[in-house]
Amino acid sequence: MLNSSRTNSDNACHAFIQIIEQIKGIKYEISQRPDEKNRQTQDVDFIIEPTDKKEQSPKIAVEHTIIEAYEEQIAYVNQSYDIVKEINKRCEGKLPKDRYFKISIPQDFIVKASKRIRNCLIKEMEGWIPNIAKNLNIREQCSLFYNKQKIWLECGGSSSKLNGKVVRIPMSPDKDIWKRKERFRRSIEQKLSKLVKYKENDFTTALLLEDVSGIHCKSSDHWSDLIPTQYQSEFQTKIDYVVIFDSYRNEMILGLIWKEGSKIYSEIPENRRFDCFNFKL
Numbered sequence: 001m002l003n004s005s006r007t008n009s010d011n012a013c014h015a016f017i018q019i020i021e022q023i024k025g026i027k028y029e030i031s032q033r034p035d036e037k038n039r040q041t042q043d044v045d046f047i048i049e050p051t052d053k054k055e056q057s058p059k060i061a062v063e064h065t066i067i068e069a070y071e072e073q074i075a076y077v078n079q080s081y082d083i084v085k086e087i088n089k090r091c092e093g094k095l096p097k098d099r100y101f102k103i104s105i106p107q108d109f110i111v112k113a114s115k116r117i118r119n120c121l122i123k124e125m126e127g128w129i130p131n132i133a134k135n136l137n138i139r140e141q142c143s144l145f146y147n148k149q150k151i152w153l154e155c156g157g158s159s160s161k162l163n164g165k166v167v168r169i170p171m172s173p174d175k176d177i178w179k180r181k182e183r184f185r186r187s188i189e190q191k192l193s194k195l196v197k198y199k200e201n202d203f204t205t206a207l208l209l210e211d212v213s214g215i216h217c218k219s220s221d222h223w224s225d226l227i228p229t230q231y232q233s234e235f236q237t238k239i240d241y242v243v244i245f246d247s248y249r250n251e252m253i254l255g256l257i258w259k260e261g262s263k264i265y266s267e268i269p270e271n272r273r274f275d276c277f278n279f280k281l
Contacts, residue, residue, distance in 0.1 A: 007250045009064045012208045013046045015252035015276045016062060016243055020048075020206075022274065027051040031059070044194050047203075060240075061198035063191045064208040067183050076107045077170065081248045083110065083118060084168040087125045091166060094130035100162035101133050102169045104152040113147070121146060129153060129166060161275075184211075184226050192231055192239070199238040206241040210252070223264045236262065245276070252276040 017028045029051045034043035046062040068074060084103060095101065103125075110118070124146060132142050136155040144151050156167065187209065195205040227235050242259035245252045257272040258265055265272065 008066060008210060008247070009045050011247075011250055011252055012064045012210055012245055013048070013062055015245060015255055016206060016208055016241075017048060018276070019243065019255050019257070019274045020060070020241075024057065026055055026057055028060070042194060044198060058202060058204045060204040060206055061195055062206045062208060063194050064210065065187045065191055066210045067187050072111045073107070076111050077247075078249050079110045079118075080105055080168050080170065083122060084166055086122050087129065088165055090122065090126040091129055093164075095133050095164050095166070097164045099138065099158050100156050100164065101129065101136070101166045102152075102154045102156045103129070103166050104154075104169045104171045106149045106151075106171050109147065109149040117147065125151075181226060184209075185228050188226070188235065189228050189231055192234060196234055196238045199240075204240045205238060206243065207239055208243050208245060209258075210245045210247050223258075223266065235259075236264070 013030060017030075020026075021028055027050065028048045030046050031049045032047035033045065034047060035045050037043075044061045044063045046064075047059055048062060049059040050057050083105065087103070105121075109121075113121070124144075128144055132153055133155070136142060136153070138155050138157050141152055141154045143153070152169075153166075154169075156162070188207070191207055195207060199205045224232060239259060240261060241257065242264075244256045244258050246254040253276050255274040255276055256268045257274075258268065260272070
């Protein structure tokens with residue numbers, strides 16, 4: 001059985017393959033796993049190449065890493081998805097069908113609360129959300145104090161995929177913003193040298209950041225604030241793709257292309273946001 005880290009890396013690479021196939025219109029497959037073969041010195045996780053060997057597109061060296069902002073964050077992400085999934089089951093058919101809703105539940109409540117208290121929360125939400133949702137207009141918010149924790153519900157707008165459902169929006173303490181930036185910088189610094197070696201040998205390079213920290217959502221952050229100063233030139237010239245993934249229990253949910261060639265997006269355009277497959281609310 002694959003361990004969790006290997007599973008995450010494999011799923012991230014397969015999600016990237018789906019994305020790159022949509023962009024380039026070429027089928028790709030994993031041809032090598034250098035880091036497994038070369039145990040003496042660290043190497044990239046994957047080499048992918050066109051399935052059709054007649055294609056002239058270069059091979060792509062792919063490196064994956066996970067960015068976590070604080071202790072127990074992955075537990076918070078996984079458990080909050082579980083809770084919202086159950087809330088959606090309980091609220092099915094009870095919410096307005098022309099809009100969707102976003103719920104924010106504090107991390108401490110989800111990770112530190114007992115199973116019994118979490119089940120009580122779900123029961124409370126089953127009644128509160130449909131009652132509040134019918135009167136919420138787009139971008140309007142409402143809050144509820146439950147077990148001394150503040151829970152937010154917001155009308156997110158209209159989406160053919162999400163209307164009539166509740167989606168989770170993570171919460172994290174403001175004091176952790178600096179830590180999130182530091183972990184983001186450190187991840188890029190640690191992975192950059194592996195990819196530079198392949199770029200200098202005429203490979204295309206891709207860095208996959210499985211970001212459970214949410215740092216990429218901070219529109220006020222300029223990209224240069226997240227890259228260590230001494231590595232900015234190499235980052236710009238040696239990394240062809242940087243894709244940021246949101247994940248749930250090793251499955252990639254959403255892929256955001258942050259860097260593509262020399263272009264670094266301060267705001268990710270819609271055509272560079274990709275739903276990953278196999279995930280259902």
